[in-house]
Amino acid sequence: MSEMNALLEPGMFVRNPSQPEWGVGQVQSNINSRITVNFENEGKVVLDATRIALDRLFDME
Template sequence: MALLTPGVYVRHPGQPDWGIGQVQSVVGSRATVNFEERGKILINTDVIDLELLQDTPRRHQEF
């Protein structure tokens, strides 16, 4: 996923209860994402295709 960079907001398609996540870092195919209801998770983007969010509600811009 070329657009996956630190600071962007995503959702995990298989874990909607985790809420919105903010990408913290990306190294190769591994992204560390801080989800509002789950905390920091290391995601292998070769296995999981995170949903990139274009319009993120204002309340999520500072977590």
């Protein structure tokens, strides 16, 4: 898991840089390299944190 992904907690806002059309997402859970995020344009997605690095959005909180 990337260092950034390891720091993600429920309630934080993120973007998936490889899927910008999904829009902003809110982290639902981060357990054992599986991050569940609810994206505004894609819905709930479970991502493998070992394969993708999410961008945290600090200005949304």
